[in-house]
Amino acid sequence: MMRTLFILSTAVFWLAVGAFWAANVWLPDKAAGPDAVAADKMWTLVEVARHNQAADCWMAIDGAVYDLTAYLPQHPSNPAIILPWCGKEATEAYHTKTKGRPHSSHADQLLSTFHIGRLIRP
Ligand code: HEM
Numbered sequence: 699m700m701r702t703l704f705i706l707s708t709a710v711f712w713l714a715v716g717a718f719w720a721a722n723v724w725l726p727d728k729a730a731g732p733d734a735v736a737a738d739k740m741w742t743l744v745e746v747a748r749h750n751q752a753a754d755c756w757m758a759i760d761g762a763v764y765d766l767t768a769y770l771p772q773h774p775s776n777p778a779i780i781l782p783w784c785g786k787e788a789t790e791a792y793h794t795k796t797k798g799r800p801h802s803s804h805a806d807q808l809l810s811t812f813h814i815g816r817l818i819r820p
Pocket residue numbers: 757766769773774775779780783788791792795796797799800801802803804805806808809812
């Protein structure tokens with residue numbers, strides 16, 4: 699009786715170890731989830747330029763590409779100030795607000811949440 703119990707529990711133990719190992723090998727790695735993949739994606743300015751409207755707005759800033767569509771309605775300025783930068787290389791506009799004043803570090807942090815990849819320079 700004890701012997702059967704021992705064999706059974708040993709078998710269950712090794713089955714659990716095997717399942718763990720298999721899960722590690724076959725299940726997708728969490729670190730390579732959507733964010734990590736997005737961060738490595740490369741875009742050209744031609745592709746960025748296709749997203750040049752309020753309903754679909756990308757910008758290239760400091761060599762990175764951002765999809766700002768969801769953020770536009772929340773941006774505190776008059777929309778006429780930010781909209782023309784959709785689909786464009788907007789590094790200078792972002793760093794100056796077109797008024798010679800930089801955005802806050804809060805804005806920088808917010809910006810990073812819309813990162814979708816890097817810009818390929820021609
Ligand atoms: C690239 C074109 C952009 C232009 C021309 C622009 C311009 C402006 C202007 C005129 C203001 C209001 C006045 C002021 O605070 O001085 C402002 C404020 C702000 N903008 Fe933008 N903006 C741009 C892009 C962005 C982006 C991409 C983000 C973040 C995702 C952002 C986040 C903010 C925030 C959080 C504020 C409030 C003030 C601050 O924290 O600096 N802006 N922006």
